[in-house]
Amino acid sequence: METDEAVTTDRSAPVAADASGWIDVPLVTLAVVSVLVTVFAGLLQVSYGAFELSFGEAWTTVFDPALLSNPAVWKAFLLGTELPTLRPRSIVVWNIRMPRVAVGLLVGANLGVAGTIFQAVTRNDLASPQTLGVNAGAGLAVLLTLVVYTGLTHLLPLVAALGGAVAFFLVYAIAWNGGTSPVRLILAGIIVATVFNALQTALFFVADDLGVVQTALAWTTGSLTGVDWAEFRIILPVTLVGLPLSVAGARHLNVLVLGEGTAKSLGMNVERMRFGLSGVAILTASSAIAVAGIVGFVGLIVPHLVRTIVGSDYRRIVLGSVFVGPALVAVADVGSRLGATMFVFMVGVSGVATAGVFVFVGLALSLYDPDRIDRRYRRFVAGAAVVGLLAFGVTALLGGPGVSDSQVPVGIVTGLIGGPYFLYLMRRRQQIGDL
Amino acid sequence: MATRDSDDRTERVQLSATEASARDSALSATDLELGYPTSEGPVVTIDRLDIPAGEITALVGPNGSGKSTLIRSLADQLAPDSGEILLQGEDIASYDGKALARELGHLSQENDAPASVSVEDLVFHGRYPYRGFFGAVDADDREAVERAIDLAGVDHLREENVGNLSGGQKQLAFIAMVLAQETDVLLLDEPTTYLDLHHRLRVMETVERLNAERGVTVAVVLHDIAQAARFADYLIALDDGEVYDWGPPTDVVTEALLRDVFDVQAAVRHTPEPEITPRRSL
Numbered sequence: 001m002e003t004d005e006a007v008t009t010d011r012s013a014p015v016a017a018d019a020s021g022w023i024d025v026p027l028v029t030l031a032v033v034s035v036l037v038t039v040f041a042g043l044l045q046v047s048y049g050a051f052e053l054s055f056g057e058a059w060t061t062v063f064d065p066a067l068l069s070n071p072a073v074w075k076a077f078l079l080g081t082e083l084p085t086l087r088p089r090s091i092v093v094w095n096i097r098m099p100r101v102a103v104g105l106l107v108g109a110n111l112g113v114a115g116t117i118f119q120a121v122t123r124n125d126l127a128s129p130q131t132l133g134v135n136a137g138a139g140l141a142v143l144l145t146l147v148v149y150t151g152l153t154h155l156l157p158l159v160a161a162l163g164g165a166v167a168f169f170l171v172y173a174i175a176w177n178g179g180t181s182p183v184r185l186i187l188a189g190i191i192v193a194t195v196f197n198a199l200q201t202a203l204f205f206v207a208d209d210l211g212v213v214q215t216a217l218a219w220t221t222g223s224l225t226g227v228d229w230a231e232f233r234i235i236l237p238v239t240l241v242g243l244p245l246s247v248a249g250a251r252h253l254n255v256l257v258l259g260e261g262t263a264k265s266l267g268m269n270v271e272r273m274r275f276g277l278s279g280v281a282i283l284t285a286s287s288a289i290a291v292a293g294i295v296g297f298v299g300l301i302v303p304h305l306v307r308t309i310v311g312s313d314y315r316r317i318v319l320g321s322v323f324v325g326p327a328l329v330a331v332a333d334v335g336s337r338l339g340a341t342m343f344v345f346m347v348g349v350s351g352v353a354t355a356g357v358f359v360f361v362g363l364a365l366s367l368y369d370p371d372r373i374d375r376r377y378r379r380f381v382a383g384a385a386v387v388g389l390l391a392f393g394v395t396a397l398l399g400g401p402g403v404s405d406s407q408v409p410v411g412i413v414t415g416l417i418g419g420p421y422f423l424y425l426m427r428r429r430q431q432i433g434d435l
Numbered sequence: 436m437a438t439r440d441s442d443d444r445t446e447r448v449q450l451s452a453t454e455a456s457a458r459d460s461a462l463s464a465t466d467l468e469l470g471y472p473t474s475e476g477p478v479v480t481i482d483r484l485d486i487p488a489g490e491i492t493a494l495v496g497p498n499g500s501g502k503s504t505l506i507r508s509l510a511d512q513l514a515p516d517s518g519e520i521l522l523q524g525e526d527i528a529s530y531d532g533k534a535l536a537r538e539l540g541h542l543s544q545e546n547d548a549p550a551s552v553s554v555e556d557l558v559f560h561g562r563y564p565y566r567g568f569f570g571a572v573d574a575d576d577r578e579a580v581e582r583a584i585d586l587a588g589v590d591h592l593r594e595e596n597v598g599n600l601s602g603g604q605k606q607l608a609f610i611a612m613v614l615a616q617e618t619d620v621l622l623l624d625e626p627t628t629y630l631d632l633h634h635r636l637r638v639m640e641t642v643e644r645l646n647a648e649r650g651v652t653v654a655v656v657l658h659d660i661a662q663a664a665r666f667a668d669y670l671i672a673l674d675d676g677e678v679y680d681w682g683p684p685t686d687v688v689t690e691a692l693l694r695d696v697f698d699v700q701a702a703v704r705h706t707p708e709p710e711i712t713p714r715r716s717l
Binding site: 261266 | 472510511512532533534535536537540541542543546547548549550551552556560561563564568569596613616
């Protein structure tokens with residue numbers, strides 16, 4: 001057969017020799033960088049707080065072999081048994097600060113994967129737990145519990161998750177008309193979210209106790225402040241079920257995004273698959289809401305971020321989201337802990353570090369196969385470096401990094417990072433939002 | 436098609452014409468009424484329709500005559516208001532989704548894939564009906580994909596992303612995907628519309644090869660009646676949701692058909708394939 005037509009070749013990714021060889025260089029690089037960022041942010045997180053610790057003290061405590069190899073300690077964390085006697089430093093790092101990091105990681109992974117699934121199922125780049133009514137449902141459930149059904153307050157995590165699930169099923173029911181369609185799902189999501197948000201706001205007026213309002217606000221903006229190993233024990237089992245199911249389901253998402261007709265022609269029971277995979281997404285999103293409240297934007301941004309680097313194969317996007325979600329939440333949570341100037345400084349450090357790692361990997365790769373390094377790669381490195389250096393500049397202008405005492409909820413930080421990033425994506429990729 | 440000896444072809448068509456009644460039909464429909472929720476009354480009404488096994492059948496008709504509606508219902512994409520469709524003698528609605536997709540391949544008129552999916556990955560989707568929820572790719576799948584890529588002639592494109600392909604190359608990639616399903620029956624909805632001449636012939640040659648080498652039954656909606664006449668063993672001419680005529684092209688393509696169904700005054704010469712020279716619209 002002849003190749004008479006010029007085709008622009010995109011050799012950024014080594015081509016899968018078969019369907020199981022889909023783990024490629026960009027995906028591995030992304031995962032490695034995400035893990036590095038996560039570890040870095042996590043170590044920063046455990047180093048700051050009311051109990052003064054130097055970086056060295058904090059980090060040796062984190063990697064304390066005596067503690068890490070003690071099964072009684074792990075039993076206490078994972079099963080909730082009594083904690084053996086530890087040094088105060090270990091208690092502070094491992095029992096107060098680490099759970100915040102650990103829960104943050106799972107929240108990020110779960111929200112990222114949920115957003116990815118929602119975007120594939122609705123074939124809409126703007127879909128997320130937010131747009132499909134999950135957040136509004138959870139928020140309403142939280143307010144109802146705090147203001148009206150105060151007897152259920154101790155079940156708040158469960159109620160929040162349930163509220164999210166109920167809202168999504170309501171969205172599904174409204175969208176159902178002998179079958180659903182991506183556009184109908186999005187529109188139904190907007191309807192439900194609008195009504196639920198209105199009810200939520202109305203309940204704020206009814207609440208007369210300022211404490212209740214503050215608790216409600218913390219829930220509806222999302223916060224990792226004060227989470228404990230108990231929260232970790234709530235989210236871990238769901239994560240262990242939800243993430244493997246999501247990774248296994250990613251292949252089906254690939255078929256689903258070919259369109260309903262094609263998916264059906266290939267023998268897929270489209271409605272059942274769509275509902276089932278949405279169920280997995282609801283499960284993971286709800287578990288995140290149950291422990292951290294409504295952390296916005298993570299579910300929307302993570303899939304986009306991953307997609308720009310690994311392309312549109314959902315097997316790669318889902319797996320990438322498992323790594324990028326935690327990194328984003330960990331970084332945002334450091335921001336919420338450290339305050340504005342320190343955070344901007346840290347963004348600078350991570351931006352330059354990311355660029356450095358990518359340059360290093362890129363150099364190693366180009367020795368091996370120069371064709372692998374394409375424009376996308378170079379742009380990413382340049383982008384990271386520019387963001388990092390800009391951040392350093394801003395920090396210098398603001399008078400250097402400093403730790404602030406007050407903590408901002410992590411949900412606000414993700415919004416502040418997510419909004420501008422999404423704007424950048426929209427300007428770069430014109431086709432975003434095409435229904 | 437130019438390479439084929441036209442005498443051979445005529446012989447084959449005439450042979451199958453005499454055999455037609457004796458042959459089994461791969462797909463058949465009886466008392467079919469098709470409609471959409473938004474339409475008043477049925478769009479397509481057909482008493483009896485046969486897609487003969489091992490032959491290429493072309494559905495022709497003007498815009499809005501119900502060709503696509505009919506092929507969608509034959510592919511179980513559109514449930515009929517009444518009547519039944521039999522695939523190898525069994526009601527098509529009783530098939531499990533994946534079992535059906537192993538027997539019957541269907542390529543719709545418009546196909547879309549994310550831009551950065553490689554042709555090879557796309558073709559692997561054709562193996563979907565052979566895999567369980569957690570099922571991995573096995574040697575059979577790989578071989579089927581190789582055969583499909585080879586048959587559709589997209590080997591040189593296998594590493595390209597679908598987003599970088601021209602319309603014709605993209606269509607061939609999707610055809611390779613359907614071929615990887617390795618079905619006995621193949622339904623194609625206007626696979627050549629919007630393609631240039633070269634790719635139009637490439638698509639048709641692929642379908643002919645599939646039919647000749649593997650005996651696959653093909654039903655294809657074609658816009659161009661001259662192309663259909665040259666290429667198909669049987670024609671089904673649809674007019675306003677009803678079958679106007681059915682049979683080998685030499686019998687079906689007549690000046691009366693063009694006048695009644697297509698509202699075109701044309702001269703038809705048999706050389707011996709029917710050749711159409713349009714004169715004016717009516």
